[in-house]
Amino acid sequence: VLDAITHSxxxxxxxxxxxxxxxxxxxxxxxxVLPLLVLLERRGASFIQDRVGPNRAxxxxxxxxxxxxxxxxxxxxxxxxxxxxxxxxxPFAYKSFYWLAPAIPVATAVLTPALVPWFAPxxxxxxxxxxxxxxxxxxxxxxxxxxxxxxxxxxxGVVLGSWASxxxxxxxxxxxxxxxxxxxxxxxxxxxxxxxxxxxxFSLTDIVEWQSRHTWGILVQPVGFFLFMTAMFAExxxxxxxxxEGESEIIAGFHTEFAGVKFMLFMMGEYFHMLIASAxxxxxxxxxxxxxxxxxxxxxxxxxxxxxxxxxxxxxxxGMLCLLLAVKGVAMIGFAGLVNGRRTNYARRNAQDRDLRLxxxxxxIAVFGGGGIACIALGAACALFISTQSTGNIGRDLxxxxxxxxxxxxxQFGIVLGKxxxxxxxxxxxxxxxxxxxxxxxxxxxxxxLLNVALVNLLVxxxxxxxxx
Amino acid sequence: MAKxxxxxxxxxxxxxxxxxIFKGLGITFGHAKASLTDAAHFQTLQYPDEAPNLPxxxxxxxRLMKRPDGTPRCVACFMCSTACPARCINIVAEESPDHHxxxxxxxxxxxxxxxxxxxxxxxxxxxxxxxxDTRQAVLAxxxxxxxxxxxxxxxxxxxxxxxxxxxxxxxxxxGALHAQALQxxxxxxxH
Numbered sequence: 069v070l071d072a073i074t075h076s077x078x079x080x081x082x083x084x085x086x087x088x089x090x091x092x093x094x095x096x097x098x099x100x101v102l103p104l105l106v107l108l109e110r111r112g113a114s115f116i117q118d119r120v121g122p123n124r125a126x127x128x129x130x131x132x133x134x135x136x137x138x139x140x141x142x143x144x145x146x147x148x149x150x151x152x153x154x155x156x157x158x159p160f161a162y163k164s165f166y167w168l169a170p171a172i173p174v175a176t177a178v179l180t181p182a183l184v185p186w187f188a189p190x191x192x193x194x195x196x197x198x199x200x201x202x203x204x205x206x207x208x209x210x211x212x213x214x215x216x217x218x219x220x221x222x223x224x225g226v227v228l229g230s231w232a233s234x235x236x237x238x239x240x241x242x243x244x245x246x247x248x249x250x251x252x253x254x255x256x257x258x259x260x261x262x263x264x265x266x267x268x269x270f271s272l273t274d275i276v277e278w279q280s281r282h283t284w285g286i287l288v289q290p291v292g293f294f295l296f297m298t299a300m301f302a303e304x305x306x307x308x309x310x311x312x313e314g315e316s317e318i319i320a321g322f323h324t325e326f327a328g329v330k331f332m333l334f335m336m337g338e339y340f341h342m343l344i345a346s347a348x349x350x351x352x353x354x355x356x357x358x359x360x361x362x363x364x365x366x367x368x369x370x371x372x373x374x375x376x377x378x379x380x381x382x383x384x385x386x387g388m389l390c391l392l393l394a395v396k397g398v399a400m401i402g403f404a405g406l407v408n409g410r411r412t413n414y415a416r417r418n419a420q421d422r423d424l425r426l427x428x429x430x431x432x433i434a435v436f437g438g439g440g441i442a443c444i445a446l447g448a449a450c451a452l453f454i455s456t457q458s459t460g461n462i463g464r465d466l467x468x469x470x471x472x473x474x475x476x477x478x479x480q481f482g483i484v485l486g487k488x489x490x491x492x493x494x495x496x497x498x499x500x501x502x503x504x505x506x507x508x509x510x511x512x513x514x515x516x517x518l519l520n521v522a523l524v525n526l527l528v529x530x531x532x533x534x535x536x537x
Numbered sequence: 538m539a540k541x542x543x544x545x546x547x548x549x550x551x552x553x554x555x556x557x558i559f560k561g562l563g564i565t566f567g568h569a570k571a572s573l574t575d576a577a578h579f580q581t582l583q584y585p586d587e588a589p590n591l592p593x594x595x596x597x598x599x600r601l602m603k604r605p606d607g608t609p610r611c612v613a614c615f616m617c618s619t620a621c622p623a624r625c626i627n628i629v630a631e632e633s634p635d636h637h638x639x640x641x642x643x644x645x646x647x648x649x650x651x652x653x654x655x656x657x658x659x660x661x662x663x664x665x666x667x668x669x670d671t672r673q674a675v676l677a678x679x680x681x682x683x684x685x686x687x688x689x690x691x692x693x694x695x696x697x698x699x700x701x702x703x704x705x706x707x708x709x710x711x712g713a714l715h716a717q718a719l720q721x722x723x724x725x726x727x728h
Contacts, residue, residue, distance in 0.1 A: 115572035116565045120581045406573060413576030419586040501565040502558065 082470040083192055083201055091205050094181055098343060101485075103143040105339050105492055111139055112496040132431045133424045146332075153328035158233065161325060165232035170323075170330040172225035173337025176218045180344045183211040183218075185273040186484050187357055187477035188280075188378035191465040198462050203273055203357070203477070210270035215348065216257060219303060222341060223249045226312060226322045229334070233325035241321030244507060245305060245312030251514040252302035252309070258522035259295035262529035263288075263352055276356035280377040284361035285353035291525045293353040295518055300345040302514070305338065307499040311507060346491030347484065354487050357480035382468050382476045386454030392479055393447030400440030407432045591672045593700070596654045598673040599647055601691040602666050603709040605719040605727065609692060610666035613640040617658035617667055625651035626658060645688040649676055665705060 073079060114121025125141035126134040135141075157166060182205035190201040200207075208214055223246050230242020263285050264270060267278040279285055286293045305312035313321045323334045355361060359376040366372045374380055381388045411429035414422060458466040468476075505513065550556045571578045582589060591597065602610045613630035629644035658667050671694065678684055696712030708718035721727040 112569065115569045118568055118572055118579065120579050120583075409574065410576045417583075417587060419583055421583075421586040497562065497565065497569075501561045 079470070082474070083190075083194065083199070086474065087201060091182070094186060094205065095178055097485075098181055098340070101343060101489070102336060102339050103140060103147075105343065106143045106146075107138065107140050108493065109496050109499075110142070112493070113500045116497070116500045133427050135428065135431070150329055150332035155328050155330070158235070158325050160234045162232040162234060165228050166325075167330075169225050169229035169232055170326060170333035170337075172228065173222045173341065174333050176221045176225075177337045177340035177344060180215055180218045181347070182206045183208060183215045183272060184344070184347050184351055184484075185276050185356055187480035188277075189273060190473045190477060191462055191467065192470070192473065193460070193462065193467060201473075203480075207273075208271065211272045212260070212264070212270045212275075212352075215272070216253075219256075219341075219344075220253055222337065225334070225337065229326065230322035233322075235325050237319045238322055238324045241312065241314065241319070241324065244314070245322055248302055248309060248311055248507075248510055248514070249305070251511065252299045252518070255295060255514060255518035255522050256299035256303060258519065258526060259292050259299060260352060261522075261526050262292040265526070265529055265533055272351055272356075275352055276358060279355045279361075280358040280375060284355040284358070287361060289353065289525075289529070291521065292529070293349075295522050295525065296353065297349060298513075298518060300349060301495070301498065302510070304341045304345050304495070306342065306495055308502040308505050309510060310499075310504045311510065314504070342492060342495050343488060346495065347488045349491050350484060350487035356487075357484050359483060378476065378480070379466055381479055382456060382458075382466070382472055385456045385472055385475055385479075386451045388479050389454065389475065390447035390451035392482055393443045393450065397440040397443030397447065400436045400443060402440075404433045404436035404440060407436065589674070591674055593670055593672070595672060595674065596656045596659075596669045598649065598671045598676065599652075599658070599667055599669050599686070599691055600671050600694050601645065601688060602664075602668060602705060603692060605708055605710065605715060605722040607710045608635075609642060609645070609688065610664050611642050611645060612638055612664055612666070613642040613645075614663065616661040616663060620657040620661035622655060622657065623651045623653045625649070625653075642688060645691065647686050647691070649684045649686060650681060670699075 078085065111121045113119075122139040122142045123136055125139075125145055126136040127141060128134050157163060185203035187203040189203050189207075192199055192201065204211060206214075226242050226249065227246045230238040230245075233239070263275065266288060267275050269275065269278075275285070282288075301307075302309040311321070313323075323331055326334060350356060357378075359381075363373040363375045366374050376388075407429055411426060411433065414425050414429065419425070456468060456472045458468055460467045604610055612633075613628055615628055615630075618624070618626035618628050625648040627644065627646040627648070628642050630640045631643035633639060633641040635641075654669070656669055659669055676684065696706050696709050696715070699706040701707060701713055704714055706712060707714040709715065712718075718727060
C-alpha cells in the first residue's frame, strides 16, 4: 500500500498541487480566523469588563440539547443578518464610488497575505531539476514595500467611502481617519527601516531567515518594534487611535451611511487588516516561523547548541509535531477545565435551564478534554514513529521527502498563526484598556514623537550597524 | 465665590504615558483573568433562566389573603378600589353566607396593565386582605385579557412560599399554623 501511495500521481505531483492549492488555502484559513477574532473581541471585552458576554444564541441539537458555542453563533447570525439586509443606497450618494468603496479595504486586505512568509522556502528536486517553493504566495524580493503599498491603498476605502456617502458626518469622520492613517504611515515606514537596514533586504522571507540565523527583531530593534506597533494600531484604526469610527463622538465615522453587506465588508476589512498587522509584527519582529530567539541544547550534556530553525524542524519532525500537539492538547484540556469551572458553578445555581446547560457543558468538556488527550496521544505517536532522513543536498540545503517538507511547512504555518493570534489578542486587550486619544494628541504623537524617535532610532541603528560591520 | 479647581498635576512617569499604559493593561488583565478562571466572579444573573432575588417588600403582583377555611379575607368594602389612583381594581360585592360578615366579593379583578404598583390598595385595606408580596415582578402574556387577574388567580398561592414569621399567610390552608387557626375559626375566637 505504501508503495502504491508513493508512486501515485498525486504523490509525484505533490509540489505542483501544493503550489496551486496554497493561494486558495491560506486566505481560506485566514477567513476562518475572522469570526474567531470577532468572538475573541466580544468575549475579551466582556471578560475585561467583568461581564458574561454574548452567550444566548444557540443551535438546537437532538441529543445534547443545544450548542451555544461560546458565542460563535452570534457571529454566524450577524453574517446572515448582514447578507439579508436591504442593500440600501442613499439617494444623495455618488453611486459608483459608494459601491466601490467597501470593496477596497477587503480587496487590499485579502491580497496582503500573499506576501507574508507562512513557512520556510522548500527546496526540492524533481525530474525537471532543482526548485524552490517559496513560503510566500508571491515570491517577491521587495515584499515589504508591496505590503506597505497595499496598506496605503486601504486609506482609499476610507476616503472614497466618506466622500461618496455625500454626508457631512461621513466626510468629517473620513477626513480625520485618512489624515491619521497617512500621518502614521510615515512613522511606520521609518520605524521598520532600522530592521531592514540590519537585514539588508526588503523580502520578508529574508527578514525571517535573518532572524532564524541570528536572533529575533524585538531583541535587536526594541524601539523600532514599539514604534511599529504603535503605528500599526493607528493604521488598523484600533483603539487608542480609533478616530476613524469614533463611536462616542462622530456617529460611525466614514461608514455612517453604509449598511448591510457593505458595512460588513468594511468591518471584515478592518479585522483582516488587524490580522495582517499582527502577522507583520510577528514576522518582522518576532521571528515569523522561527520557534525560539536563542539556541537550545540538542543533548542533555549541554555540549551542542542549535537554533530551532527549518532544518532542525525537518530533522526532528516527530519531536516538533509532538511539541506542537502537546501544547495544543494541554491548552484544550485547560480549556475543558475552565468549562468545568463554569459547569460546577452553574450546577449550584437555581436556574430553569440548569439541566440543559449542564448537559451542554458536559459535551464541551468531553469534546475538549477528549480532543486534548487525543492531541497528546497523537503527539506521542509522532515522537515515537516519525523519524526523518535527508535524501541528499543542493549546496547547503538538505533535501527531504515531500511529506516531511509538507508537515514541516504545516508546523511553521501553525507557529506563525499562533504568534499572529497572540498579537490579535494584544490588539483586543489594548482596545478595551485604553481610552481614545484626542485628535490633536494623535497628531502630536504621530509627528512630534513617533517620527522623531523613529529617525533617531534609524540613525543609531545605521551607526551601530556600520561600526559592527 | 468661585471655587478654583486645580488641574491634576501629572508626574513625570504619568506624562510619558508608557508606564501608565502598562499599569492599565495590568488592571484589565487581572479582570480578564478573574472572569476567565473564576465562574463565580460574575455578578450577572442569567435572567430569564434564573429568577431575580427580590426582597419580600417589593411591590409585585397582588394576592388575596385567605381565612383558615379558604375563603377570601376580603369583605368587599371597596376601600382599595377607592384608593387606587389607576382605577384598575374592579369589585362586585355579594351577600356573605356567614352572618358575622356582611359582604364578600363575587368578582375581584385587577387589570395589571393599568396598575401602577403604588401599593395604596394594600395600605387602604382594613382587613389585610390584599398584599403585593408575591415577588412576581415579571408579567408576560400574549393577550391583554391574561393581564386581568381574577379572584381565583390571586388566591392561588402556597403558604410554603412565605416565611414562617408571616403568620397571616401560615394560617391559610396548607400553612404551618393552619390547624390551630382552623380550630379557633370554628370556635369563633379567630381574629
